[in-house]
Amino acid sequence: MDARRKPIYLDYSATTPVDPRVAEKMIPWLTEHFGNPASRSHAFGWEAEEAVENARAEVAKLVNCDPKEIVWTSGATESDNLALKGAAHFYKTKGKHLITMKTEHKAVLDTMRELEREGFEVTYLDPEPDGLLDLNKFEAALRPDTIVVSIMHVNNEIGVIQPIDRIGEITRAKNIIFHVDAAQSTGKVPIDLQALKVDLMSFSAHKTYGPKGIGALFIRRKPRVRLEAQMHGGGHEKGFRSGTLPTHQIVGMGEAFRIARVEMPAERERIRMLRDRLLKGLQGMEEIYVNGDLEHRVPHNLNVSFNYVEGESLIMGMKELAVSSGSACTSASLEPSYVLRALGRNDELAHSSIRFTLGRFTTQEDVDFAVELLKQRIGKLREMSPLWEMYKEGIDLNTVQWAAH
Amino acid sequence: MAYSDKVIDHYENPRNVGSFRKEEEGVATGMVGAPACGDVMKLQIKVNKQGVIEDAKFKTYGCGSAIASSSLVTEWVKGKTVDEAATIRNTHIAEELALPPVKIHCSILAEDAIKAAIADYKKKYSGGDNVAGATIEPSKKAAD
Numbered sequence: 186m187d188a189r190r191k192p193i194y195l196d197y198s199a200t201t202p203v204d205p206r207v208a209e210k211m212i213p214w215l216t217e218h219f220g221n222p223a224s225r226s227h228a229f230g231w232e233a234e235e236a237v238e239n240a241r242a243e244v245a246k247l248v249n250c251d252p253k254e255i256v257w258t259s260g261a262t263e264s265d266n267l268a269l270k271g272a273a274h275f276y277k278t279k280g281k282h283l284i285t286m287k288t289e290h291k292a293v294l295d296t297m298r299e300l301e302r303e304g305f306e307v308t309y310l311d312p313e314p315d316g317l318l319d320l321n322k323f324e325a326a327l328r329p330d331t332i333v334v335s336i337m338h339v340n341n342e343i344g345v346i347q348p349i350d351r352i353g354e355i356t357r358a359k360n361i362i363f364h365v366d367a368a369q370s371t372g373k374v375p376i377d378l379q380a381l382k383v384d385l386m387s388f389s390a391h392k393t394y395g396p397k398g399i400g401a402l403f404i405r406r407k408p409r410v411r412l413e414a415q416m417h418g419g420g421h422e423k424g425f426r427s428g429t430l431p432t433h434q435i436v437g438m439g440e441a442f443r444i445a446r447v448e449m450p451a452e453r454e455r456i457r458m459l460r461d462r463l464l465k466g467l468q469g470m471e472e473i474y475v476n477g478d479l480e481h482r483v484p485h486n487l488n489v490s491f492n493y494v495e496g497e498s499l500i501m502g503m504k505e506l507a508v509s510s511g512s513a514c515t516s517a518s519l520e521p522s523y524v525l526r527a528l529g530r531n532d533e534l535a536h537s538s539i540r541f542t543l544g545r546f547t548t549q550e551d552v553d554f555a556v557e558l559l560k561q562r563i564g565k566l567r568e569m570s571p572l573w574e575m576y577k578e579g580i581d582l583n584t585v586q587w588a589a590h
Numbered sequence: 591m592a593y594s595d596k597v598i599d600h601y602e603n604p605r606n607v608g609s610f611r612k613e614e615e616g617v618a619t620g621m622v623g624a625p626a627c628g629d630v631m632k633l634q635i636k637v638n639k640q641g642v643i644e645d646a647k648f649k650t651y652g653c654g655s656a657i658a659s660s661s662l663v664t665e666w667v668k669g670k671t672v673d674e675a676a677t678i679r680n681t682h683i684a685e686e687l688a689l690p691p692v693k694i695h696c697s698i699l700a701e702d703a704i705k706a707a708i709a710d711y712k713k714k715y716s717g718g719d720n721v722a723g724a725t726i727e728p729s730k731k732a733a734d
Contacts, residue, residue, distance in 0.1 A: 493651065494651070495628055495629070495651050495652050495653060495656075496628075497628075497652075497653035497654065498601070498652065498653050498654050498656075498657060501593070501601060501653070501654045502601075531626075532625075532626045532628075533625045533626065536628060568607065569604060569607050569649055569650060569651075569657065570630075570649060570650070570651040571621065571630050571631070571632040571649040571650065571651055572625060572630060572651045573651075574609065574632075574649055582625060587623070587624030587625065587626070587630075588622060588623070588624060
């Protein structure tokens with residue numbers, strides 16, 4: 186295999202390339218049509234404002250909500266911050282308890298930590314071993330003073346889809362604000378905010394073939410959700426988020442979400458077939474474990490642990506593939522993925538996990554190349570692994586007295 | 591993580607990967623580390639009647655630096671007497687492979703593996719001198 190070849194990109198959950206159709210639409214809004222959408226007194230401003238509103242309508246259409254319910258932000262991290270801090274601060278006289286899950290993105294978890302420092306109380310729920318939330322355990326965690334619940338739609342590491350429809354029924358009945366981080370789900374899973382009882386939903390453009398640096402927050406109008414602004418200034422976006430709107434970025438997000446709406450049904454099936462081909466290819470190997478439920482899962486994600494192979498050497502052996510590892514071995518202290526640990530995976534399996542995320546530009550050749558490469562490299566590393574040798578000799582590694590160091 | 595050319599060379603072309611049969615005459619085994627820490631090294635030496643290490647083999651579960659450290663020591667111990675091999679220090683390994691500070695523990699583990707193999711050799715063939723470093727015999731432990 187040619188090592189000089191550019192790596193094959195199988196990390197679409199980290200970010201996606203901007204679709205060329207999106208990039209083409211953005212460019213004029215940087216040069217010819219540079220007006221400030223907030224300028225009311227001349228044509229430069231009017232045309233920019235119109236472009237922003239068209240894009241807002243496209244975002245709203247993908248998730249079936251009113252365009253008036255969409256507020257532009259810099260991305261899903263900012264949307265999560267605005268939703269959680271904004272709601273907690275506004276409703277703090279009602280209660281001080283919030284609920285989330287241990288497998289949430291850091292943008293939610295770290296915001297929750299900040300709210301704890303401010304005096305709020307947060308419950309972090311464990312997922313089931315398949316990665317999903319148990320609704321009975323969720324209901325048991327609710328308190329009379331619970332004001333906000335935040336559960337992500339699609340998990341970024343293992344791709345499982347949480348039952349946000351049923352969570353929404355529970356929270357709405359109790360008048361609790363329900364926030365959903367949907368950064369990983371737009372264009373991958375249908376979202377219908379007329380049907381879902383979700384109050385706040387975070388979106389990102391760059392996970393859906395749009396540009397980085399732009400996102401949105403859905404803020405429900407009926408029943409009305411109130412937020413305390415986090416960014417103060419010129420009162421843009423009805424005061425929810427001040428700051429001059431980046432017209433070109435917004436146009437890009439609108440076009441990316443329009444394409445997602447039109448092409449999602451066909452794209453989902455094509456990518457699911459490729460993912461299943463990858464899974465089938467890998468299943469020929471011994472001692473591999475799929476992390477997370479396979480049924481309640483987005484079609485483009487596959488997260489697999491390769492037993493008896495250490496994660497860093499695995500990544501080192503696969504430089505022809507751009508994939509993510511569950512192991513962050515950038516320092517002497519190895520830190521396995523907190524998501525996989527929350528599922529109850531042991532350290533070794535968490536360390537040896539690889540996340541493959543396929544996308545719009547992945548081909549069957551890419552998948553076949555990846556399967557052959559993985560078989561070869563993992564075979565080589567296992568031939569070198571004393572743990573694999575012991576496993577093959579029938580030794581139960583749990584009975585071995587290791588000299589921890 | 592940027593690896594030195596020598597680490598990459600040993601990782602891509604590891605020397606002396608494999609195992610000797612434990613019962614083979616003159617073979618001693620050292621196994622150090624733990625899976626939960628991310629490194630396990632098994633080093634085997636084959637010592638002739640004159641006390642010279644004629645051959646060595648390794649298997650390592652660990653990062654590229656751990657694989658390179660163990661591959662390197664199999665080359666270094668070959669042709670040395672057991673006592674000469676015992677003088678190999680982790681600093682020599684780290685220097686040869688240009689290991690960054692966060693990977694020094696890999697070289698320490700490789701030194702421990704040599705010590706453990708030598709301790710096993712002395713226990714088996716000269717009535718159990720006490721040498722620093724412990725050896726793990728997984729096959730025996732697993733039997734209970």
